[in-house]
Amino acid sequence: MIEISFSTLKDKMDTKENFILMDARGKKELDIFALKIALHITLVYIPKFLTELDKKIPIVVMCRHTGVRSLLVCRYLVRQ
Numbered sequence: 001m002i003e004i005s006f007s008t009l010k011d012k013m014d015t016k017e018n019f020i021l022m023d024a025r026g027k028k029e030l031d032i033f034a035l036k037i038a039l040h041i042t043l044v045y046i047p048k049f050l051t052e053l054d055k056k057i058p059i060v061v062m063c064r065h066t067g068v069r070s071l072l073v074c075r076y077l078v079r080q
Contacts, residue, residue: 001075001078003067018058019058022061023039024063025040025062025063029064046077061077
């Protein structure tokens, strides 16, 4: 697990790198702004979608600003 900057994420998007962008924000935050390319799964639903994720494709997890939710999701994914 590594932390990347927004500029690195933008570079990945601009070069169309193969990765899954997982957005762990809640509905209210998504109503304000949502990225169309992101897979929107809130923290509590990650276990339900785990079997649907391709483990061969890198996953970038984002949340709002502090990184707490994305860190929790990453830790969960690594343990699985």
